[in-house]
Amino acid sequence: MPGALDAHAPEFLDFLVGESPASVQTLYRSGLDTLNSRATAKYRRVFAALDAGQADTLLEPLRLAWTWKEPADSFANFLRHAKADVLTATVNSREWNAVGRGGGAGTYWLPAE
Amino acid sequence: MAAQTYDVLIIGSGASGGMTARTLTAKGIKCLMLDAGPPTNYDQDRVSRKVYDLPYRGFGQPGRFPHVTQADEFNANVWADEKQNPYTYDLADPYYWVRVRRIGGRTLVWGRASWRLSDYEFKAKDHDGFGDNWPISYSDLAPYYDKAEPLFHVSGRKEGFPQLPDGVFIEDTSTDSLSMQRFLGAAKARGIPTTKPRRSTGALASSLNYLLPDALATGNLTIVPNAVVRQITVDKNTGLVNGANFVDRHSREERHVSARVVVVGAGCLESTRLLLNSGIANSSGVLGHYLFDQFYVKGTIQAIVPEARNGKGAPGLMGGSGYIPRFRNLDTKAKDFIRGYSVDFGSGGTPNAKYFPLYGEALRKALASHRGTGFDATTMGSVLPRFENFVKIDPAVKDAWNIPALHIQARYTDNEFNMARDAMNTLDELCNAAGFEVLEKHDRMVPPGESIHELGTCRMGENPKTSVLNKWNQSHDVKNLFVVDGSGFVVGGSQNPTLTILALSMRASEYIAEQMRSGNI
Numbered sequence: 001m002p003g004a005l006d007a008h009a010p011e012f013l014d015f016l017v018g019e020s021p022a023s024v025q026t027l028y029r030s031g032l033d034t035l036n037s038r039a040t041a042k043y044r045r046v047f048a049a050l051d052a053g054q055a056d057t058l059l060e061p062l063r064l065a066w067t068w069k070e071p072a073d074s075f076a077n078f079l080r081h082a083k084a085d086v087l088t089a090t091v092n093s094r095e096w097n098a099v100g101r102g103g104g105a106g107t108y109w110l111p112a113e
Numbered sequence: 114m115a116a117q118t119y120d121v122l123i124i125g126s127g128a129s130g131g132m133t134a135r136t137l138t139a140k141g142i143k144c145l146m147l148d149a150g151p152p153t154n155y156d157q158d159r160v161s162r163k164v165y166d167l168p169y170r171g172f173g174q175p176g177r178f179p180h181v182t183q184a185d186e187f188n189a190n191v192w193a194d195e196k197q198n199p200y201t202y203d204l205a206d207p208y209y210w211v212r213v214r215r216i217g218g219r220t221l222v223w224g225r226a227s228w229r230l231s232d233y234e235f236k237a238k239d240h241d242g243f244g245d246n247w248p249i250s251y252s253d254l255a256p257y258y259d260k261a262e263p264l265f266h267v268s269g270r271k272e273g274f275p276q277l278p279d280g281v282f283i284e285d286t287s288t289d290s291l292s293m294q295r296f297l298g299a300a301k302a303r304g305i306p307t308t309k310p311r312r313s314t315g316a317l318a319s320s321l322n323y324l325l326p327d328a329l330a331t332g333n334l335t336i337v338p339n340a341v342v343r344q345i346t347v348d349k350n351t352g353l354v355n356g357a358n359f360v361d362r363h364s365r366e367e368r369h370v371s372a373r374v375v376v377v378g379a380g381c382l383e384s385t386r387l388l389l390n391s392g393i394a395n396s397s398g399v400l401g402h403y404l405f406d407q408f409y410v411k412g413t414i415q416a417i418v419p420e421a422r423n424g425k426g427a428p429g430l431m432g433g434s435g436y437i438p439r440f441r442n443l444d445t446k447a448k449d450f451i452r453g454y455s456v457d458f459g460s461g462g463t464p465n466a467k468y469f470p471l472y473g474e475a476l477r478k479a480l481a482s483h484r485g486t487g488f489d490a491t492t493m494g495s496v497l498p499r500f501e502n503f504v505k506i507d508p509a510v511k512d513a514w515n516i517p518a519l520h521i522q523a524r525y526t527d528n529e530f531n532m533a534r535d536a537m538n539t540l541d542e543l544c545n546a547a548g549f550e551v552l553e554k555h556d557r558m559v560p561p562g563e564s565i566h567e568l569g570t571c572r573m574g575e576n577p578k579t580s581v582l583n584k585w586n587q588s589h590d591v592k593n594l595f596v597v598d599g600s601g602f603v604v605g606g607s608q609n610p611t612l613t614i615l616a617l618s619m620r621a622s623e624y625i626a627e628q629m630r631s632g633n634i
Contacts (some may be wrong), residue, residue, distance in 0.1 A: 001477065009609065011169060014384040014418065016169060016170075016172060016175065019174070019175045019176075020175035021175060021176045024175065026283070028423065029512050032473075033417065037319040057450075059472065060166045062471070062472050064470055065470050065553075066467050066468055066469075066553060067553065067555070068553070068555040069557075070611070074310060079574055080467075083467075083472055084466070084467060084468070085172075085259045087378060087466050087476075088170070088171065089170055089172075092164045092165055092171045093165055094163075096165075097163065097165055103163060103165045104163070104164060104194065105162060105163050106161070106162060106164060106171075106187040107157060107159050107160075107161060107162075107185045107187060108159065108160050108161070108162035108167070108186075109159055109188050109189070109190040109191050110150045110157075110158050110159065111161060111190045112150070112158075112190060112215065113151070
């Protein structure tokens with residue numbers, strides 16, 4: 001199956017977050033800053049340059065059971081939102097549709113005017 | 114149009130406005146319908162699109178609908194624009210007001226659940242002592258439910274429940290999957306009733322398809338779209354209403370129409386807003402008060418059926434849906450709340466990725482192994498009508514047509530919170546007894562309003578000092594003014610309200626026709 005990179009999810013989310021309210025932009029900006037600062041402190045590399053095992057050590061909040069109460073910790077909250085957004089951006093991509101999964105059709109209401 | 118005096122002016126084209134038009138025009142009464150939105154044509158207004166071809170990949174334009182969680186990128190153009198149609202609330206008490214401004218109203222997007230109320234609602238005060246009774250009984254409305262259900266092709270199964278009266282159904286003869294049988298068995302063992310969903314069927318079931326065509330076919334209905342009603346007008350000599358002022362949504366031309374009778378069915382809070390802005394029908398001082406709805410706990414429980422993992426479920430294990438009608442506080446008494454809740458449940462979905470504390474390849478494998486294994490349930494609870502939950506005009510805020518906006522104040526209380534907790538615990542018990550694995554449970558309600566079942570604020574009653582409308586949905590103050598949507602509700606129960614709105618508006622319309630024929634209005 002195409003992954004998030006194959007589906008161009010990063011580029012799409014960069015566009016989506018750029019269009020989003022300030023609260024969402026702040027969540028992403030501070031979350032990514034925290035991710036990179038923790039990666040740099042621990043491995044002297046930015047997060048994107050880590051191997052999978054190293055990345056896992058920083059994504060620990062995603063391995064906690066999900067509850068309806070949003071995490072008090074803003075980094076954990078960022079990871080929760082990012083997981084959902086990355087998944088949706090991937091599943092709803094042209095690349096997923098091309099392999100017969102996700103990216104389905106729906107009934108679209110045209111603008112009234 | 115402007116020079117003609119119509120028999121009846123109908124404001125709104127949704128469930129209540131559509132039913133009013135259908136009923137009155139069939140009796141030869143000339144009606145004019147105003148609606149704030151554009152015409153709707155299912156064939157021309159909708160197209161098939163791939164989600165990846167949408168500008169936001171299905172996410173929707175960020176920030177466009179902060180209070181409409183039902184909006185997605187496919188249906189975004191159905192909902193009323195929140196910038197053009199603002200409202201206010203105290204930040205501590207957010208209210209989600211969900212509106213549609215198109216011919217057909219919210220029946221264009223409704224969930225189609227079609228339940229009758231019973232005397233547990235109409236005579237609720239008699240049962241538990243809280244609040245007020247409706248000025249009518251179930252027997253008054255039953256004949257109109259009988260006529261509304263066939264119009265909307267309601268399917269269901271007759272059960273004989275006193276709290277959920279049977280109707281004129283297309284009989285639901287579907288069988289239950291094995292997982293559903295386990296859940297139903299667990300409920301039955303605990304004395305909790307269940308039934309099949311009761312819902313309107315047929316493609317595009319709406320006022321647009323099921324009500325307005327019949328009315329138009331009589332030749333007695335004129336529909337004016339894009340007509341934003343500013344004010345209902347009053348004859349100063351008689352005190353009776355005589356029409357309405359409206360503004361054309363596009364040209365912004367101000368116009369007036371005349372009518373012998375005015376029927377308001379603009380959709381609960383819009384109707385009350387119009388009356389408040391018109392300065393009429395409020396000698397009681399309760400216009401705007403007693404706002405309530407049904408509280409929702411969406412996804413109260415998410416479970417899985419373990420045997421279905423990895424596609425290994427036996428044939429017929431998964432699938433189907435059902436409903437638990439209110440069962441609390443009928444013959445027994447719950448310890449910390451009055452009235453009760455209902456539950457929608459279903460088998461065979463795939464749990465959302467959020468329920469799995471995984472990511473990457475591990476998440477992909479988990480989703481694949483749990484495809485179609487889910488069992489989930491949503492709670493819908495009765496909200497007590499309270500005077501202190503209300504709407505009023507916010508003079509500081511006006512809509513795109515310079516019409517004063519509403520301020521909405523609504524807050525749930527311990528009765529609702531305790532009820533939600535009881536629902537969560539009950540569903541947890543039922544799922545465990547059925548052998549399901551519970552992934553997550555919760556009792557967190559969506560904000561007031563989000564269920565799109567707002568009710569009250571223009572309530573019916575026997576006493577003109579404590580109610581706005583009489584038992585015929587007729588203003589106590591102005592005898593040729595009627596309000597026929599959900600704003601007239603006194604008590605709502607936990608059942609979706611649309612079928613009752615249809616029956617009430619049909620009943621009110623037959624009364625209007627008779628009163629007009631006899632010259633009383």
